[in-house]
Amino acid sequence: MKMTEEKQTEEEQHIDLQKIRETFAKDRFATENGAIIEEVRKHYARCSIELTERHFNAAGGVMGGVHFVLADFTFAVATNWNGMGVVSLSSTISYLGAVKGKKLIAEAECVKEGRSTVYYRVNVTDDLGNRIAEVGINGFRKIAQ
Template identity: 60%
Template sequence: MRPSEEIVRFFEKDRFAAENGAVIDEVDDRYARCSLTLEAKHKNALGAVMGGVYFTLADFAFAVASNWQGDTTVSLNSQIAYLGAAKGKMLIAEAVCLKDGRTTGYYEIRVKDEFGNTAAVVSTTGYKLAKL
């Protein structure tokens, strides 16, 4: 479902991701789809998308998926695998919860380009602090 204005406003406070262009496209139970339109500032010296851009978008998608329903979840550990260079002008990250425990959760975030090619996969373990 489309995120409510309240959800969008809350996550705009995630300033690094927001100021780099990350937006929320969709949310569902322990799920988020976020995207980012690529600009020159997202490229490295070789003209490819900087690795940190993939990770920032994936981390933002994890934050939305794990927190939009009222939990306060922080990342304990994240690991990224770069699988290929993104093509086109947009990145899309989908965060899916694979394990939702009492105090921890495990998420897989796939970052794809606008053509559906997987560019990176991130696995993140989150720790639930409290309700927002």
């Protein structure tokens, strides 16, 4: 969903990123594992995790759950930053490559918004620009518009 540059600028001026971070600090599993909200606008969010020892599996790679937690959290932020009401119905993750950087970055973007359901694509990359995973998430809006 693309808005004109002028409307995006208006929308962005009214977004209080600190207030959104405070709201989502209650999403303790994601935030206590290092998820940070970097950017939010209508139908979009970008979040990241700086990788530490706790994020790695026994084989030395980043645990697959880290990718998913970050993607799910980013979806939650993109859909609920201006008021809670969207929950995920189903998610599909495809792992595309190994992490080579020191940070994971997820970007959630709305593909389809209906009256009561939404579909978002979440792309996960590392800080070197490598594509790590792609996640498709269907969501349900508890209060239909």
